[in-house]
Amino acid sequence: MIEKPKSPSLLELAERVVRLGKEYGADEVEATVSDGREFSVDVRQGQVENLVEAGSRGLGFKVIKDMKTAYAASSDLNPETVRRLVRNAVSRAALGSRDECAGLPPLSSEKVDIPSLCLYDPGVRELEAARKIKLAMETERIALEDKRITNSHGASFITNEVTTVLAGSNGFLGSYDQTFCSLSVGLQAGETDEKVEDYWVSVDRFFKNLESPETVARKAVERTVRQIHPRKIRTQTVPVIFEPAMTDWLVGFLFACISAVAVYQKTTFLAGRLGERIGNEKITVIDDGLMPGKLGSRPFDSEGVPCRKTTVFERGVLRRFLSNTYAGRKLRLPTTGNSEGTGVSPNNFYLQPGPVSPQEIIASTERGLVLTRTIGHGLNPVTGDLSRGALGLWVEGGEIAYPVSEVTIAGNLEQILSQVEMVGNDLEFRSPVCGPTIKIGALTVAGE
Amino acid sequence: MIAFEDHFQISNAQRTKILELALSHGGDFSEIYAEYRVYSFINMEEDIIKETAESISLGLGVRVISGDKTGYGYTNDLSIESIGKAALTAAAIADSEKSVSIPVFLETLPPEDRYPLIRPVHQASLQEKIELVRRAYLSCQKSDPRIKKVKVLFQDHAQYVSIVNSEGCEAEDARPQVKLVCTAVAEKNGRREFGFSGGGGRVGLEYFGQTFPPERIGRDAAEEALLLLEAVEAPAGEMPVVLAPGHAGVLVHEAVGHLLEADFNRKKTSIFWDKLGKKVGSPRLTIYDDPTRPSFRGSYNIDDEGTPPSRTLLIDRGVVHSFLQDRLSARLMGRPLTGHGRRQDYSCIPIPRMSNTYVDGGQDDPEDILKSVAKGIYAEKFEGGQVEDSGKFTFSISAGYLIEEGRLTAPIKQATLIGTNIDILQKIERVGADLTFGLQTGTCGKEGQEVPVTDGCPTIKISRMTVGGQS
Numbered sequence: 020m021i022e023k024p025k026s027p028s029l030l031e032l033a034e035r036v037v038r039l040g041k042e043y044g045a046d047e048v049e050a051t052v053s054d055g056r057e058f059s060v061d062v063r064q065g066q067v068e069n070l071v072e073a074g075s076r077g078l079g080f081k082v083i084k085d086m087k088t089a090y091a092a093s094s095d096l097n098p099e100t101v102r103r104l105v106r107n108a109v110s111r112a113a114l115g116s117r118d119e120c121a122g123l124p125p126l127s128s129e130k131v132d133i134p135s136l137c138l139y140d141p142g143v144r145e146l147e148a149a150r151k152i153k154l155a156m157e158t159e160r161i162a163l164e165d166k167r168i169t170n171s172h173g174a175s176f177i178t179n180e181v182t183t184v185l186a187g188s189n190g191f192l193g194s195y196d197q198t199f200c201s202l203s204v205g206l207q208a209g210e211t212d213e214k215v216e217d218y219w220v221s222v223d224r225f226f227k228n229l230e231s232p233e234t235v236a237r238k239a240v241e242r243t244v245r246q247i248h249p250r251k252i253r254t255q256t257v258p259v260i261f262e263p264a265m266t267d268w269l270v271g272f273l274f275a276c277i278s279a280v281a282v283y284q285k286t287t288f289l290a291g292r293l294g295e296r297i298g299n300e301k302i303t304v305i306d307d308g309l310m311p312g313k314l315g316s317r318p319f320d321s322e323g324v325p326c327r328k329t330t331v332f333e334r335g336v337l338r339r340f341l342s343n344t345y346a347g348r349k350l351r352l353p354t355t356g357n358s359e360g361t362g363v364s365p366n367n368f369y370l371q372p373g374p375v376s377p378q379e380i381i382a383s384t385e386r387g388l389v390l391t392r393t394i395g396h397g398l399n400p401v402t403g404d405l406s407r408g409a410l411g412l413w414v415e416g417g418e419i420a421y422p423v424s425e426v427t428i429a430g431n432l433e434q435i436l437s438q439v440e441m442v443g444n445d446l447e448f449r450s451p452v453c454g455p456t457i458k459i460g461a462l463t464v465a466g467e
Numbered sequence: 468m469i470a471f472e473d474h475f476q477i478s479n480a481q482r483t484k485i486l487e488l489a490l491s492h493g494g495d496f497s498e499i500y501a502e503y504r505v506y507s508f509i510n511m512e513e514d515i516i517k518e519t520a521e522s523i524s525l526g527l528g529v530r531v532i533s534g535d536k537t538g539y540g541y542t543n544d545l546s547i548e549s550i551g552k553a554a555l556t557a558a559a560i561a562d563s564e565k566s567v568s569i570p571v572f573l574e575t576l577p578p579e580d581r582y583p584l585i586r587p588v589h590q591a592s593l594q595e596k597i598e599l600v601r602r603a604y605l606s607c608q609k610s611d612p613r614i615k616k617v618k619v620l621f622q623d624h625a626q627y628v629s630i631v632n633s634e635g636c637e638a639e640d641a642r643p644q645v646k647l648v649c650t651a652v653a654e655k656n657g658r659r660e661f662g663f664s665g666g667g668g669r670v671g672l673e674y675f676g677q678t679f680p681p682e683r684i685g686r687d688a689a690e691e692a693l694l695l696l697e698a699v700e701a702p703a704g705e706m707p708v709v710l711a712p713g714h715a716g717v718l719v720h721e722a723v724g725h726l727l728e729a730d731f732n733r734k735k736t737s738i739f740w741d742k743l744g745k746k747v748g749s750p751r752l753t754i755y756d757d758p759t760r761p762s763f764r765g766s767y768n769i770d771d772e773g774t775p776p777s778r779t780l781l782i783d784r785g786v787v788h789s790f791l792q793d794r795l796s797a798r799l800m801g802r803p804l805t806g807h808g809r810r811q812d813y814s815c816i817p818i819p820r821m822s823n824t825y826v827d828g829g830q831d832d833p834e835d836i837l838k839s840v841a842k843g844i845y846a847e848k849f850e851g852g853q854v855e856d857s858g859k860f861t862f863s864i865s866a867g868y869l870i871e872e873g874r875l876t877a878p879i880k881q882a883t884l885i886g887t888n889i890d891i892l893q894k895i896e897r898v899g900a901d902l903t904f905g906l907q908t909g910t911c912g913k914e915g916q917e918v919p920v921t922d923g924c925p926t927i928k929i930s931r932m933t934v935g936g937q938s
Contacts, residue, residue: 063734066535066536067536067560068535068536068537069536069537069538069539069816070536070537070538070539070559070560071538071539071540071541071816072539072540072556073539073540073541073542073553073556073814074542075526075541075542075543075814076543076544077543079522088517088518089518089519089520089521090508090518090519090520090521091520091521091522092520092522092523093522093523093524093525094523094524094525094526094543095503095523095524095525095543096543096544100523104521104523107521108521111519111521111593112519114516114519114593114594114597115515115516115517115518115519116515116516116517117515118515118517148559170734170735170736172734172736172856207736207856207857209857212738212858212889214736214738214856214857214858215857216736216855216856216857254703254704284512284616284618285615285616285652285654285659286616286652286661288659361518394853394854394855394859394860394861394885395851395852395853395860395861395862395863395883395885396850396851396852396853396862396863397850397861397863397881397882397883399661399865399881401652401659401660401661402658402659402660402661402880402881404880404881406701406863406881406882406883406935407861407863407883407935408853408859408860408861408883408885408935409885410859424859425859425885425886425887425933426885426933426935427703427861427882427883427884427885427933427934427935428935429701429703429882429883429935463703463935465703465704465933465934465935466704466705466933467704467705467933
């Protein structure tokens, strides 16, 4: 699966590592080479603050000998360093333990048409530095025009261009190029001791799809000023509405719980529960690596397994764990094309949207909390328990009444999934792990 | 002490040329940061050594400062041609006719070595490291039949940094770092709970002898998981909170430390920016950040700008005393350097960071502190926390107890504490004499850069705080 072998030296390096590994006595070898070009500019108060531009390459590989695996990585690509690392890895493998599940996947006959995935925008490479700086400047300037904004964390424009090459002793050779760009701004409102803050970021693979400076600035301003003069609330159990960014966070926690690696390691409460009803019938969750232009799309995973579409939850029933080859062998389940490094990662992992608008969801709520941000940690995949600091908007009589801060929300993921009362129609794929607005029947909100 | 190894092979004449090239568009300051790091990694789970890894990170960054603007270019190809390209990239931030001549380099020598070790870990054999891993694994697994899953990770690295700048400063450091951590899952009647422990720092292999044997790490992880099997839901609402000595230092790190980093104050986004010399908290509260503590995970001989660090008084009996500075902020604010300019690696611009942050020990007897609480929470172990510049912070308790009538009673499950820093600082009612540091395993993230840190505190009572539990 090679799109355009425009960096033959990268392909050569990956193939050379595979060949060297075999020469030193490895049974199997898999090598990844990545080549990235990065540009980022931060502006603040109308001035460029930081400007970074660089290119960097990296190599990562694994060798397997007698069912024993050793890994290595390097950003020093000197041929002698690479040779030494390969030799060390093969001899280090002997000190590991025999593992019946170790090894590369069999070579797949499926092929993914890389251009149809729309991962690369030549327009990103062509963007001039002056244009990128101007976009960031514009965004901050527009945001600061709003008199309610009292300070700025600055605006940033970032572009990334990455080439990924993978070669395996199973005969796999693949390569693809991708681009990303983002425009963001972070703001503060209110006076020194009563500051509130928030930000907005637009990310896309294609420059033309990025939100305009006006839109990014407007959204950041709205999100910031709506928090001014927050109140505390009493501890109570109420319906909680998750804004899309908050659903993204919840879906991210769900991913940690349906990773086949966590399942075989018994570090998730969903281990051993395939086929069971976990959420109510509003919960359909899909992983799809083949959606054109989306942030989590890719033709093949880090083992060269073609990506695909996998239904993880079907109307509340747990159907599949997302797996790499190793965890798949452990659990006697098929790999799903989600390998990343030694673990698994989501492709585009999302909660399927429902029929109602976010406005209708708020209007349906007599009293409750719209969750706008959470801060902190507090996720436990072993039990499904979650507990986080939260900020939000209080809803009274179907309307937003006032902002709320210094509360925490606490609950259990399984209970939350079985209490989803409404699912919004506003899914936007703003990140690889995402979902629309949802309303949970009841959650504990701790305040005074 | 580990010896400095020069992996860069760049002559002084070449370095001078690069620094000049970096200032070819004007600019006030240029700097070369070269870094070589060699890591090893071992993972044991399901009773086998599942992974071993070796990795190398080599690269160099050129920085140019012009006024308050920073230009940065980096490369992992150390050919003079690529370095020159990085220098020109950084140079482009400036736009003036000014020319600067580079003085002769004068090496900065730190007053003492902060890594007093005997047996460097990066030179130990893999077999020897695997043996440490196995010992931790087995002691965890065998401590109780309810322990169903054990995982042990061992990581070590040796990092060599070499810094020169256009002011003629030259500095280098060879920093060891090691971490052995164990996680355990305990199971009883279908309920599963998770425990964690670990140790390490800028230490040698001898550390795992008597100071912190792997067996203790394994047992501690098992004990935490077993304790949580019996834990009840944490209460929800406002109540007194007693912070256990040690791990609770993360609250200080989050609630206070970040907002005393100079960049946030220079930009006036931190709630502390106008509070230097002003009283913000209880007179019982004194906070330091100290990168010079021997062998600590967060310590260093020089920071990542070549500045020898010093113990920095942040809060003096409730009054804001100073901020944590890097070169850029110190110059723009007209304050002295404190040696807190750190970076994750050569691809990052240095920013002000914490190292080893702690609340100084007070006068109170920890027993008396507990006795003063009729009903509240004893917060013992933490997963981490987060703060906003506005002062709102949270931190997550992973293990703790209920306090009832001055005594610890039932263990409690996961809960979150939330507050606003100035409010909490004023509510610090008692400070114990028992200063303790948390595990030597912590990492702090800021602007996408992760650096090793530690935190410490004595027993502390906060009169009221919002606790987010489920009951």
